[in-house]
Amino acid sequence: MTYHILHVDxxxxxxxxxxxxxxxxxxxxxxxxNGREALAILAVQKIDLLIVDIMMPEIDGFELIRTVRKTNNLPILVISARVEASDRIFGLEIGADDYLTKPFDPHEAIARVKALLRRYHSLGVSNEARNVRLHVGSLELDTHACTAYISGRAIELTAVEFRVLKLLMEQPGRVFTKEQIYEHGWQDPLVGDNNVRVMMSKLREKIGADRIKTIRGLGYRLEGSHETT
Incomplete structure (x- = not known):
């Protein structure tokens, strides 16, 4: 399979x-x-992964990510000279899947690209023959389309949000540690507390804060009971 990667810098x-x-x-x-050129390419070309710098003319990286996330959940890797924790957190909050700072090791960048492509494009493979839907109360997850629904209203998810929500919905009531959530969502044993916190905050905004309970000192659990169709 040939992947189409758009690098904006x-x-x-x-x-x-x-x-x-x-x-x-x-x-x-x-x-x-710049972001303007990137949007022109995205309008006519199917892109499998986006690599984005932040400090660019015309439309900067943050604005580009916001715009892309309105209609597309393709994986986004930020590679930027902005190294402050606040910049990394903000990038993840608005929809980036990973954030790498400059200067960087090209081998690490390629490893992250491969990981994002592997994670994203394997999401629906195991369920191609069977479209599994998970239900917890009025929350529904279509594991084939990678889309959540609340009372029938569709909610777009990033690749990481989808994997974490699927994990929680498969075993509602179970407490998952930050380590378990990070490893499942990012498919990486390296724990990033900020990444987990930011992602869970965004997921709560999308599905409702009362659905995910924080168990202090332990982790998170999804409230409700589970059924599969």
Missing amino acids: DEKEIIKLLKMYLKSEEVTHYEAA
Whole structure:
């Protein structure tokens, strides 16, 4: 399978570097120097993964992520010189799936790209023959379409949010630790407390704060009872 990756950065050398390291992969590489150019490409081309810088002219990376997330849940990797924790948290809050700071190791960047593609595009594979729907009260999760519903109203989820919500809905009432949630959502044993906190906050905004209970010192659990159709 050939993946289509769009890299948005006004530093041409950064784009050239990652393009070189991606040469051996089955990738079609698209380039944009700012958010406006990126949106023009996204309007006509199916993109499997977006790599975004933050500080760019025309439309910056944060605004680009916000705009993309209104209609698309493709994986987004931020690679930026903005290293403050507040910038990383904000990027994740508005919809980025991962955040890497400059300067960076190209091998690590490629590993993160591969991980995001693997996670995102494997979401519905095991359920291709059977469209499984999980129900907890009025909350419903279509595991084939990777979409949640509350009383029939569709809610778009990022890839990480989908995996975590699926985990919680499969065993409502069970307490999952931050470590378990991070490993399941990001498929990585490295625990990022800020990532978990930000993602759970966004998930609560989408499905209702009262549905996910924080168990102090332990983790999180989904309230309600479970059924599958």
